[in-house]
Amino acid sequence: xxxxxxxxxxxxxxxxxxxxxxAEDQLKVAMGQINNWENQSPTLGQEAGIFKKHGLLLEVVGxxxxxxxxxxxxxxxxxxxxxxxxxxxxxxxxxxAPIRILAPMFTGTGDLYWYVKADSPIKSLKDATPETTIAYxxxxxxxxxxxxxxxxxxxxxxxxxxxxxxxGTLTAVMSGQVDIGWAAPPFGLQEIKDGKxxxxxxxxxxxxxxxxxxxxxxxxxxxxxxxxxxxxxxMAAYRExxxxxxxxxxxxxxxxxxxxxxxELLKESMEKFQPKEALQSDEFxxxxxxxxxxxxxxxxxxxxxKEQLAELLQIPPRKK
Numbered sequence: 013x014x015x016x017x018x019x020x021x022x023x024x025x026x027x028x029x030x031x032x033x034x035a036e037d038q039l040k041v042a043m044g045q046i047n048n049w050e051n052q053s054p055t056l057g058q059e060a061g062i063f064k065k066h067g068l069l070l071e072v073v074g075x076x077x078x079x080x081x082x083x084x085x086x087x088x089x090x091x092x093x094x095x096x097x098x099x100x101x102x103x104x105x106x107x108x109a110p111i112r113i114l115a116p117m118f119t120g121t122g123d124l125y126w127y128v129k130a131d132s133p134i135k136s137l138k139d140a141t142p143e144t145t146i147a148y149x150x151x152x153x154x155x156x157x158x159x160x161x162x163x164x165x166x167x168x169x170x171x172x173x174x175x176x177x178x179x180g181t182l183t184a185v186m187s188g189q190v191d192i193g194w195a196a197p198p199f200g201l202q203e204i205k206d207g208k209x210x211x212x213x214x215x216x217x218x219x220x221x222x223x224x225x226x227x228x229x230x231x232x233x234x235x236x237x238x239x240x241x242x243x244x245x246x247m248a249a250y251r252e253x254x255x256x257x258x259x260x261x262x263x264x265x266x267x268x269x270x271x272x273x274x275x276e277l278l279k280e281s282m283e284k285f286q287p288k289e290a291l292q293s294d295e296f297x298x299x300x301x302x303x304x305x306x307x308x309x310x311x312x313x314x315x316x317x318k319e320q321l322a323e324l325l326q327i328p329p330r331k332k
Contacts, residue, residue: 115328
């Protein structure tokens with residue numbers, strides 16, 4: 013009997029040892045302009061093992077901009093969407109879309125710029141005419157918001173034109189299909205250094221948007237309810253990822269390999285266009301201003317109420 017018990021006990025231990033470790037919770041993330049530095053926490057962070065440490069496995073897919081990202085989150089094909097313009101998120105929410113703002117993602121607009129071919133007669137936005145095409149990514153994006161503000165707030169003339177991401181936009185500008193292109197560093201910095209294109213405007217030229225949260229992480233409402241614990245852990249890992257990106261030189265080296273750009277060029281981009289404070293994800297900056305701007309720029313018919321704003325913003329507090 014003792015021998016039998018020993019055998020049974022040994023078999024039990026072997027069975028336990030054979031069981032796989034607890035699987036990570038899986039989340040699907042749709043990321044607009046996935047190769048931009050400020051959007052790297054989910055991708056580089058996962059490569060560095062940060063999300064695995066929080067019990068998560070991410071499936072991250074890229075989109076052409078906020079319009080596509082919002083649709084992916086509304087449909088439930090993505091749990092979380094990144095790089096979504098605030099005005100676009102507010103518009104979708106006001107129409108009853110099942111989305112919420114999970115966290116601020118980028119504050120200020122100094123990272124986005126507008127450019128022309130080096131030989132273009134356009135020297136500034138003042139030279140644009142009603143026929144001038146001015147690029148933005150997709151409807152509801154922060155670049156869309158800024159182009160509308162160029163016209164309504166700065167008095168620029170032109171035809172806002174959706175061109176998708178920076179690579180496709182550059183092709184359209186260089187081939188003469190679009191007059192003024194848009195981009196976010198580090199994309200285009202080498203072309204600027206090589207004298208192929210010239211910056212004529214930056215998002216920070218719009219006074220009302222300088223200190224405002226302009227891009228967000230959004231979450232599908234059903235996912236927020238049914239995967240709440242995983243979503244909260246996602247935010248903890250996301251914040252840890254951003255901290256790591258700005259503290260460990262390995263992060264920039266990994267990014268350099270990923271997008272095939274020199275490390276020094278990327279460091280220059282971070283210093284000039286993407287300071288760490290712009291990536292804060294704890295506090296929505298200038299919420300009242302963003303609400304008013306969404307009306308002024310015709311994304312909303314009327315401002316969201318305090319109750320609606322409280323429902324829209326579902327920002328998990330940072331763990332101490």
